[in-house]
Every structure is written in structure tokens, then in C-alpha cells.
Amino acid sequence: MNSFLSLLLFSSLFILTLSHNNGVARTPPMGWNSWNQFACNIDQDLLTDTIDQIVSSGLADAGYKFVNIDDCWSYKNGRDNKTNELIPDPVRFSRGIHSLSKYAHSKGVKLGIYGDVGFTTCAGYPGTLDHFQTDADTFARWEIDYLKLDFCDIPKKVQDEPWIYFGYMSEALNKTGRPIVFSICAWQPKEMYKWARKIGNSWRTTDDINVSWQSVLSIIDQNRELYPYAEPGSWNDPDMLEVGVVRDGRSLSQNQARTHFSLWTLLSAPLLLGNDLRKIRDPDQKWVFDILTNRDAIAVNQDPNGAQGRSLYQNIQGKIDRDGNCESKNCTRTEVWGRPLTRPTKQSYAAILFNRAGPNVDDEKFTQEKITIRWSSLGMPSDAKVRVKDIWSNKDLGVYQGSFTSEPVEKHNVVYIRLEQQ
Ligand SMILES: *[C@@H]1O[C@H](CO)[C@@H](O)[C@H](O)[C@H]1NC(C)=O
């Protein structure tokens, strides 16, 4: 395709459609990805076990349908000399990728793969630049259902006009005729949503997440204003989940993991598990499983209206420095987030009452906080009567007029509620 034609194509995409319409990801994609726990330590046995576990544990029934291979799956030293195609690593993926997708499909789940828009992937494996149609055709022939395309090792032309090159892949995938979720993983350009939503099903909005509370908070803050850009088929991607991930001895606490998951569901984020599913049925992982399979939280994420949650108010008392530490005798830092839902009725909403406190949960300058939400902040009449259901305790809390005030919320924890206007 010459670049004038592609520019024309791209600008017509620009004018004709607001969001990407390849028929898939009408609700945020849910599944698993190998990177957060395993990085490059992946092989076909891990993938096969993960497919088995995602099905037998009940995670697939809860909605987690994609099993996505991240970086390091291909033959590192080059493409096939005759066809120019990517080659699965001959040792770690000796049975090939197509056999894995057939296995996934036989179990009722889907298979995703990873590539890079530049010369090489982030871990140094062959990239897709100048091979967009070849790779799209290979992935389609392998019956791949999801492609994450990364942004490492790019020449200046890609850095300057990333939409052109991600656009090539979007077109190449379309030409295969196979509906493939297209996950754009370009984390550097600002205001990605301006172009990415027209050519991809999701786009990363930040640097990589890592297993730290600081990373989770930083990503929440960077996604605060992005709610206008999410809609069915096109999602802001605040990166994959760290719930239950243990890496270099670090993990999130249970409250932090619950908060992370609550926000990601409210933000209409793709829900891609990062933890080791071979351990998901161990007794000490029950809390992880319970967080990840909460029906109401998932129902918020998967609501057909695709409305990304927004920050409704922040209550900051006392003097708090840039890192979030309290510089006065005591401080309060709470946030309220919310969004409309269409289920169970058109007058339904979800809200999160979040005691953010300071960066260190042991800091005694912050304490538990009761947090209030006024119905008017969600666009309901100020005297509305609203039934409140607590998502994490699974309790009906009754009907409240005008507002609701929670019991004291622990630090780094949330009260997550579903609301139905009466
Ligand atoms: C392609 O050819 C080069 C040079 O002959 C060789 O070193 C390389 O291993 C070949 N690659 C593959 C994937 O066969």
C-alpha cells in the first residue's frame, strides 16, 4: 500500500467512524496475559495449563475468555527465510501456535498473541514493521483472536506518526477477514485516544503497571480525565491486573488489590489477569479468586453502555505533599467515583467510595473514613430514593434518600456499591 493511499484510507476512517468497528470487544475484553507474572519465562506447557485452569477454575465462566501470549514466543533470530513469516520458538513452542489456538477453541476460550510495531519487540524478538500484512495473515491463519502490538525499538517515523503504522496493522487485520481484537500498546504519545480509538479496540494510556500501590495510584490518576473516549469497541487501557501477582517478593495487599480491581472495573478497563493461574485454586489464593470473580463488579465492567467511570469528588483535608504524605497533624484523602449502568434497570449506577489516605498504610496521620456520595453527583434528582447494594459484602444496604454515607472505610480500601433509583 503506498502511503498516499493509506493516508487517504486513514483519513476516511477518521471521518466515517468515531470508534473502531470490527465487531469485537463491544464490552471490555476479559482474559489473562503472561507478562505480569512470567515475563519471558513462557512455553506451551504454561499456556496449555493456563487454558486448562482458566476453564476448570470457573474463571472462563465468569467472563475471562482470552488467554494471551505476551512477548518472547517467537524464534528470536529471524523470520522464515522463504516466507518472511514469524516462526514460533522451535523449543518452547515446538507444537506451534496454531495447535494452542485449536486447543483453546476446543475448550471454549480464545488465544491472543503479541507483536511490536517497530524493528524488534521490547525483549528483542522480530518486530512487525514492514511486515504488517504478512503477520496479520499469519495470525489469522493460526486462528488468533487478539493481538497486542507494542511500541519498542521504533524508528523516528513511527515515533512521529504512530497512527500511520498502527493503522497499517488495523487495515491488515481487517483484510484477513478474521475478527481480531486489536490492542494498541503505544504508551509514549500523549493523547493517544485522539487516533487510537478509530483504529484499535483498546490503547494503553500509561507506562507499564508494576506490582506496587504507587503504580496503581499513578495509573488511576492518569486515567481520571479519559472517560469521554471509551465506548463499545474502543477502550482506554490502564494496563493489566496485578491482583494476586507476586513478583520479586512484592505484591499488593488484599485491600489494595480489591481497590485496584474495583477501579479497573468501573473504568471500563480491559480485565486481563496477570497472576499464575496454576495456583488459583490453592487455599491461600481464595481471596484472589473471590475478587476476580465478583459478579457485580464484573457486571459493572461489562455493562453494555460502555461508560467509563469518572471521578466525582475528592476530599483532601490537611497539608498533603506531592508524594501524598501528610504534612500536618492529621489528614484525610478520599475520593468518590461513579458511572451510569443500564442493568438491571436504566436507572442504575455504580460508585466507589475510596479511602486513598497516604502512600504508606501504616501512617497514623490518616485514619479510617466515612465517605458520602450525593445522588445529585450522578445526575439523579437531589432528593432521589436509591437502593444501595454493597458489591464486596454482597449485602442489600437499604434505600437512601439524597445521599449515602458509608461505614468507616479502611485505608487503601473501597466501598463499592450498585445503585438503583426507586
Ligand atoms: C536464514 O538464513 C540465515 C543465513 O543463511 C541463517 O543464518 C538463518 O538461521 C536462517 N533463518 C531461518 C529462520 O531459517
Ligand SMILES: *[C@@H]1O[C@H](CO)[C@@H](O)[C@H](O)[C@H]1NC(C)=O
Ligand atoms: C473491516 O472493516 C469494515 C469497515 O469498517 C467492517 O465493516 C468489517 O466488519 C471489518 N472486518 C473485520 C474482519 O474487521
Ligand SMILES: *[C@@H]1O[C@H](CO)[C@@H](O)[C@H](O)[C@H]1NC(C)=O
Ligand atoms: C512502578 O511504577 C511507579 C509509578 O509509575 C514508578 O515510579 C516505579 O519506579 C515503578 N517501579 C518499578 C520497579 O518499575
Ligand SMILES: *[C@@H]1O[C@H](CO)[C@@H](O)[C@H](O)[C@H]1NC(C)=O
Ligand atoms: C486533626 O488535626 C486538627 C488540627 O490540627 C484537630 O483539630 C483535629 O482534632 C485532629 N483530628 C484528629 C482525628 O486527630
